[in-house]
Amino acid sequence: MTFMKTLTFLLALGSAAVQAQSLDLPSKRWGLSIGNSKEFTGLRFNFRDSQVKSIDGVNITLWQPRKDNEEAVITGLSFGTIPGGGRLRGVQIGLLGIAGARSITGVSLAGLGLGAGDDLVGINIAGVGMGAGKSMEGFNIAGIGLGAGENLSGVNFAGIGMGAGKDMEGINIAGIGLGASDNLVGINIAGLGAGAGKNMTGLNIAGIGMGAGENLSGINISGLGLGAGKVLSGVTIAGLAAGSEEIRGLTIAGGAVGGKILKGLQVAGGVVHVIKDGSFYGCAVSPFNYIRGSQTGVAFGIVNYAWTVKGVQIGLVNIVRDNPAGLKVLPVFNTSF
Numbered sequence: 001m002t003f004m005k006t007l008t009f010l011l012a013l014g015s016a017a018v019q020a021q022s023l024d025l026p027s028k029r030w031g032l033s034i035g036n037s038k039e040f041t042g043l044r045f046n047f048r049d050s051q052v053k054s055i056d057g058v059n060i061t062l063w064q065p066r067k068d069n070e071e072a073v074i075t076g077l078s079f080g081t082i083p084g085g086g087r088l089r090g091v092q093i094g095l096l097g098i099a100g101a102r103s104i105t106g107v108s109l110a111g112l113g114l115g116a117g118d119d120l121v122g123i124n125i126a127g128v129g130m131g132a133g134k135s136m137e138g139f140n141i142a143g144i145g146l147g148a149g150e151n152l153s154g155v156n157f158a159g160i161g162m163g164a165g166k167d168m169e170g171i172n173i174a175g176i177g178l179g180a181s182d183n184l185v186g187i188n189i190a191g192l193g194a195g196a197g198k199n200m201t202g203l204n205i206a207g208i209g210m211g212a213g214e215n216l217s218g219i220n221i222s223g224l225g226l227g228a229g230k231v232l233s234g235v236t237i238a239g240l241a242a243g244s245e246e247i248r249g250l251t252i253a254g255g256a257v258g259g260k261i262l263k264g265l266q267v268a269g270g271v272v273h274v275i276k277d278g279s280f281y282g283c284a285v286s287p288f289n290y291i292r293g294s295q296t297g298v299a300f301g302i303v304n305y306a307w308t309v310k311g312v313q314i315g316l317v318n319i320v321r322d323n324p325a326g327l328k329v330l331p332v333f334n335t336s337f
Contacts, residue, residue: 021038036048041055042058050065050068059076070086074088076089084099092106094110096112097115102116103120110126113129114130114131124141128142129142140157141156142157150164150165150167151165152168152180163180164182167182171187178195180197181198188204192206199217200217203218204216207222207223209223213228218235220232221236232259234249235249235250236249241254241256246260247266256273260277262281262282266284266286267285275292282298283299287303288304289305294306294310299311299315301313302316316331320335
């Protein structure tokens with residue numbers, strides 16, 4: 001075929017596609033489609049989708065869909081600069097991004113960003129950012145940020161930050177910070193900080209700080225400080241300080257461990273502190289055990305202080321405030337008399 005004949009053939013195809021919105025071979029419902037076919041099964045090429053109903057097969061588009069395409073259901077392979085639709089199911093590959101007005105399900109790979117208006121489910125990898133208006137589930141990797149308006153679950157990695165409007169569950173790793181408005185459950189690792197508005201449970205590691213509005217439980221490790229609004233429990237290690245209204249389990253801090261109710265083994269490089277009218281149960285080990293309430297158990301320190309003691313203080317200076325005169329301050333050991 002000569003060049004002129006080839007050009008004439010292509011122009012004829014383009015003219016037919018413009019008049020009918022699409023050129024479909026051998027049928028308007030299946031086979032090969034060039035243009036904006038509304039319902040098709042097979043191999044389809046289009047510049048920009050508009051008012052599409054459903055496509056099954058391979059959908060190749062040059063640019064992102066128009067806003068009137070939010071009800072389209074695309075099933076199979078979607079490929080293009082920014083492929084999209086209302087609901088994308090199958091394999092989605094976007095050179096720049098992928099846009100799902102409603103949901104994206106399956107395997108999605110985007111050079112820059114990837115987002116779904118409602119749910120994002122499956123294996124999702126984006127070079128820069130990733131988000132879902134409602135829930136995100138599966139294996140999710142984003143170079144900078146990753147977030148879900150409601151729940152985030154599965155295996156999730158983000159180079160800088162990660163967040164969930166409600167709960168985050170699974171293996172969650174962020175280069176800088178991660179947080180959930182409600183609960184954070186699983187293996188949670190952040191280069192700087194990690195937090196939950198309600199509860200944080202599992203293996204929790206943060207380079208600088210960590211906190212939970214209510215309960216923090218499991219294996220909790222922070223480079224500087226960590227705290228919980230209600231209960232801190234499990235094995236807790238903090239480079240500087242750990243605090244909560246109630247602390248249970250093994251707690252080790254380079255500086256201070258403090259709260260109103262302490263239970264278990266509490267070890268600090270500076271002070272174990274129970275606030276006024278509080279209680280201590282177990283064993284305290286620090287240079288200064290400062291219990292402004294009742295002590296039940298053993299305190300080892302250079303200076304030990306408590307209001308009442310059911311157990312023993314062992315140290316250089318041992319003070320039991322409510323003891324009779326002459327027994328309030330004793331060397332080596334003290335208890336309530």
